[in-house]
Amino acid sequence: MSTATIREVVRGDGDRFVYVVSALAALNGLLFGFDTGIISGAFLFIQDTFTMSPLVEGIIVSGAMAGAAAGAAVGGQLADRLGRRRLILIAAVVFFLGSFTMAVAPNVPVLVAGRLIDGVAIGFASIVGPLYISEIAPPSIRGALTSLNQLMVTTGILLSYFVNFAFADAGAWRWMLGAGMVPAVVLGVGILKMPESPRWLFEHGRKDEARAVLERTREEDVDTELEEIAETVNKQSDSGLRDLLEPWLRPALVVGLGLAVLQQITGINAVIYYAPTILESTGFGGVTSILATVGIGTINVVMTIVAIALVDRVGRRRLLLVGVGGMVVTLAILGTVFYLPGFGDVLGIVATISLMLFVAFFAIGLGPVFWLLISEIYPLAVRGSAMGTVTVANWGANLLVSLTFPVLRASIGTPSTFWLFGLCSLVGLVFVQRFVPETKGRTLEAIETDLRDNVSLLD
Numbered sequence: 425m426s427t428a429t430i431r432e433v434v435r436g437d438g439d440r441f442v443y444v445v446s447a448l449a450a451l452n453g454l455l456f457g458f459d460t461g462i463i464s465g466a467f468l469f470i471q472d473t474f475t476m477s478p479l480v481e482g483i484i485v486s487g488a489m490a491g492a493a494a495g496a497a498v499g500g501q502l503a504d505r506l507g508r509r510r511l512i513l514i515a516a517v518v519f520f521l522g523s524f525t526m527a528v529a530p531n532v533p534v535l536v537a538g539r540l541i542d543g544v545a546i547g548f549a550s551i552v553g554p555l556y557i558s559e560i561a562p563p564s565i566r567g568a569l570t571s572l573n574q575l576m577v578t579t580g581i582l583l584s585y586f587v588n589f590a591f592a593d594a595g596a597w598r599w600m601l602g603a604g605m606v607p608a609v610v611l612g613v614g615i616l617k618m619p620e621s622p623r624w625l626f627e628h629g630r631k632d633e634a635r636a637v638l639e640r641t642r643e644e645d646v647d648t649e650l651e652e653i654a655e656t657v658n659k660q661s662d663s664g665l666r667d668l669l670e671p672w673l674r675p676a677l678v679v680g681l682g683l684a685v686l687q688q689i690t691g692i693n694a695v696i697y698y699a700p701t702i703l704e705s706t707g708f709g710g711v712t713s714i715l716a717t718v719g720i721g722t723i724n725v726v727m728t729i730v731a732i733a734l735v736d737r738v739g740r741r742r743l744l745l746v747g748v749g750g751m752v753v754t755l756a757i758l759g760t761v762f763y764l765p766g767f768g769d770v771l772g773i774v775a776t777i778s779l780m781l782f783v784a785f786f787a788i789g790l791g792p793v794f795w796l797l798i799s800e801i802y803p804l805a806v807r808g809s810a811m812g813t814v815t816v817a818n819w820g821a822n823l824l825v826s827l828t829f830p831v832l833r834a835s836i837g838t839p840s841t842f843w844l845f846g847l848c849s850l851v852g853l854v855f856v857q858r859f860v861p862e863t864k865g866r867t868l869e870a871i872e873t874d875l876r877d878n879v880s881l882l883d
Contacts, residue, residue, distance in 0.1 A: 442569070442641040446561055448614040450572040452512060452553030454607050455519050456546045457580025459488055460696055462604060463539075464717060465588025466597040473597070474532050478830040484532065485830075487539030488546065489823035491522075495547020496819050500812035502548070507628075508556040508621040511548055516612035519545035520605050527602030542604070551815055558799065559621040562642050570799065571732045574792045578728045580607070581696060582721035589718060626653050668810055676801045679859055680814040683797065686852040687790045688821035690751055691845030694829040695720075695779060723780045727787035739864040740793050741856065747789015748853045754782040755846030763839035790852070794818075800863045 463485055470484070503511045522542030529535035553573045561569040584603075591599045622641075625634035634653070638646045668677050735743060758778040802810040832841045 442561060445618050445641070446557045446569040446572055448611070448618055449512065449553055449556045449560075450576040451607060451611040451614065452515065452549035452556075453573040453576035454580040454583070455515070455549050455604070455611065456553075457577035457582075458584045458604055458607055459519075459542050459546050459580075460577075460693065461581035461584030461717075461721065462587060462600055463488070464696060465585065465592065466600040468592075469595040469597040470535070472595065474535075476532065478834040480532060481830045482827040484536055484539060486823050486827035487536045488543035489819055489826050491540040491543020491545075492547035492550065493543075493816055493819035493823060495544040496551055496812065496815045497547070499548045499551040499815075500809070503552050503555060504624075504627075507624050508552055508559070509615060509618060511552045512556065512615045512618075513612055515545045515548040515552065516608045516615065518542075518548070520608035520612070523602055523604030523608065527598045527605075529598075538601070545608075547819060550819075551812060554795065554799070555811075556621055559623045560619070560637070560641060571792065571796070574795055575725070575728055575732065578721070578724045578787065578791070582718070582725050585718045585721040623653055626650070668806060668813060673803070673806070675859075677810070677813075679801060679861065680798045680810060681817050682855050682859060683790070683794045684814045684818035685821045686748075686848070686855060687794050687818060688825050689845070690748070690786075690790065690849045690852055691755065691825065691829075691842070692783070692786050692790070693822055694825050694841075694845070695782060719776070720780050720783050723784050724787050724791075727784045728792055731788040731792045734788070735793065735796065736864060739862050740797055741860055741862040741864075744789045744793050744856045744860060745853070747785045747787075747791075747793070748849055748856055750785030751782055751789075752846055752849045752853060754778050754785060755842050755849055758782065759839040759842035759846060762837075762842065797860070797863065801861065
């Protein structure tokens with residue numbers, strides 16, 4: 425066999441290896457998505473088991489968000505201290521325990537405790553999954569592989585809808601929630617075969633191991649990349665959370681925090697968590713409403729794939745403007761549909777179509793583009809601290825929406841609640857137009873230079 429042929433075989437093995445490793449790491453996103461979707465169907469039948477006020481309903485659903493905010497707050501530090509691989513394993517174990525606790529919960533407090541435990545796991549996963557993939561993937565395919573995490577989030581939501589539908593006839597909400605143990609086991613077993621991040625290994629003095637991982641996942645010059653990692657480690661040694669308040673970084677911090685909050689207060693997770701409940705209120709039966717959410721989940725996955733295909737062609741900013749603009753329109757229609765009584769089956773059909781379009785517009789804009797932008801607009805030296813801060817804000821807003829949605833519906837009504845989300849979306853449209861940069865085709869170094877030179881990111 426010629427030298428060239430041997431090189432191609434090694435390259436192909438390396439490519440296959442990094443794809444497999446990235447796909448396994450993206451299961452962190454699957455845990456996130458599965459937990460998000462599974463409660464929507466289970467909640468229909470939990471209400472038949474336990475007597476709850478609207479506030480208690482919100483606490484049960486939002487318990488995972490509270491846990492996720494806590495997990496995200498410490499996840500970055502744990503990933504640096506324990507390693508990316510070890511934290512992924514911990515997330516899988518914690519998610520397994522949370523799912524088991526919910527499945528056997530004899531009362532509401534134990535159920536809430538299970539939601540909190542599950543939330544801590546997905547808080548870990550929301551940080552360490554993309555972080556691990558971005559550090560192990562070759563630069564030439566890093567964007568596509570990192571996007572697998574968001575795709576797996578939407579896949580997890582869709583999978584949870586199928587699980588909900590499978591157990592809907594029996595009303596077996598315990599089996600629905602307990603099914604989360606399965607992807608947790610797959611991730612936990614899979615991570616045992618995965619290498620540690622080469623960057624983490626290098627930072628902790630294990631340079632030979634870092635080189636070995638790079639040689640298995642790269643076709644480029646490993647020595648050059650090791651030199652770049654060394655330079656990055658030196659820059660980060662003097663950086664931290666405090667640096668985010670420097671004047672030159674404030675525009676990027678405003679963009680990240682603004683998008684983090686707007687992604688949630690526009691109501692996406694209220695729709696995901698309560699979709700069957702919303703549809704059931706239009707006259708659909710419990711099983712039928714769950715089946716309708718399968719269509720919503722499918723739209724979410726398909727449009728996420730479309731966004732991944734378009735984001736480097738159309739640009740981040742344009743996708744956001746189209747996506748958020750579409751959300752404004754569909755929320756206005758959705759509120760109007762619920763305001764008009766007496767349409768029977770027609771009401772359910774229009775509501776379902778409106779929900780699907782709302783999710784579709786979210787999936788091509790705020791869904792994937794938010795996570796992509798926050799990995800691009802921050803300088804490498806503070807990227808970990810910045811992403812941790814923004815992620816906590818995202819989970820905090822998620823908690824607020826999921827906790828207050830049942831209370832809002834009970835106090836101001838379903839139409840006004842959706843119109844309120846529409847108003848938030850309108851604010852988001854103005855925010856994107858005014859503050860969000862276009863990073864398509866620009867190097868990270870160029871963006872950092874503009875920030876340091878006080879050049880507007882919109883230029």
